Amino acid sequence: MNAGQRFAGKSAIVTGGGSGIGRACALMLARGGARVGVFDVNDEAAKGVASEISQSGGSASPAQVDVADHRSIAAAVHDFSGQFGRLDIAVNNAGIGGDNSLMEEATVEFWDRTIAINLSGVYHAMRAEFAFMRVAGGAIVNMASILGEVGFPGAAPYVAAKHGVIGLTKSAALSWGQYGIRVTAVCPTFVRTPLTENLPAEGWSEIIAKHPLGRLPTPEEVAAMVCYLASDEARAVTGSAHLIDAGYAAS
Numbered sequence: 001m002n003a004g005q006r007f008a009g010k011s012a013i014v015t016g017g018g019s020g021i022g023r024a025c026a027l028m029l030a031r032g033g034a035r036v037g038v039f040d041v042n043d044e045a046a047k048g049v050a051s052e053i054s055q056s057g058g059s060a061s062p063a064q065v066d067v068a069d070h071r072s073i074a075a076a077v078h079d080f081s082g083q084f085g086r087l088d089i090a091v092n093n094a095g096i097g098g099d100n101s102l103m104e105e106a107t108v109e110f111w112d113r114t115i116a117i118n119l120s121g122v123y124h125a126m127r128a129e130f131a132f133m134r135v136a137g138g139a140i141v142n143m144a145s146i147l148g149e150v151g152f153p154g155a156a157p158y159v160a161a162k163h164g165v166i167g168l169t170k171s172a173a174l175s176w177g178q179y180g181i182r183v184t185a186v187c188p189t190f191v192r193t194p195l196t197e198n199l200p201a202e203g204w205s206e207i208i209a210k211h212p213l214g215r216l217p218t219p220e221e222v223a224a225m226v227c228y229l230a231s232d233e234a235r236a237v238t239g240s241a242h243l244i245d246a247g248y249a250a251s
């Protein structure tokens with residue numbers, strides 16, 4: 001550990017840390033000196049990212065966690081944070097994508113599953129994290145989406161869950177500011193990850209054309225915003241949702 005690193009001595013959890021944006025967050029936090037709990041329902045993926053971190057000299061421990069199951073996430077947060085008696089940073093990022101079905105055609109099962117992972121999963125994680133953050137304060141960064149700010153046809157459950165994540169973020173910030181806990185949300189536009197890999201090539205050019213910058217953020221660019229919000233540089237920031245959308249929502 002190098003004392004000059006911005007997360008030196010801190011412990012951090014990343015849910016959905018085994019892939020895409022979560023992986024980029026876990027790697028960046030670890031490069032900054034944090035000990036990272038890489039939580040993912042995909043055990044192999046969590047182990048893979050944790051070993052990537054260890055091999056590059058960082059500190060990480062993987063855990064198989066289903067955020068939709070409150071006992072699973074509570075136990076994992078307890079096991080990881082219990083080692084240090086506190087938790088400094090939590091990135092609640094685990095999520096699944098939409099299924100492109102119109103609201104009137106989508107199944108109730110898909111609605112339930114999306115809400116269980118993308119919204120209740122954040123709620124369960126935050127409640128477990130609070131128990132350790134109240135000791136010495138901390139920073140929670142919730143992964144919302146541009147679709148937490150605007151609607152999108154064919155993604156009603158996803159849009160509803162992400163709007164809910166922003167609501168949870170604001171409510172927790174109001175309650176937990178007194179404990180020195182900051183709670184923020186990040187709202188990326190479309191990012192190329194396994195979550196969006198099913199979009200057809202022509203779909204991507206259409207989507208990119210809706211962005212004034214003519215490009216989309218990379219997982220690393222999203223992670224850079226997450227790390228800023230998780231860092232002491234953002235000590236005056238809480239209760240807010242931060243777009244990283246290449247201008248998508250500006251019109």
Ligand SMILES: NC(=O)c1ccc[n+]([C@@H]2O[C@H](COP(=O)([O-])OP(=O)(O)OC[C@H]3O[C@@H](n4cnc5c(N)ncnc54)[C@H](O)[C@@H]3O)[C@@H](O)[C@H]2O)c1
Pocket residue numbers: 015016017018019020021022039040041042045065066067068093094095096097117121143144145146187188189190191192193194195196
């Ligand atoms: N990719 C995008 O376009 C985009 C845009 C805005 C927001 N987001 C959000 O960013 C987050 C990460 O998405 P990504 O694009 O990196 O996707 P991804 O599929 O690459 O990674 C998501 C990770 O979450 C894990 N996961 C899924 N369900 C889980 C559960 N129940 N418990 C624990 N882990 C679980 C998966 O195994 C996977 O490793 C999601 O919340 C997503 O909604 C993504």
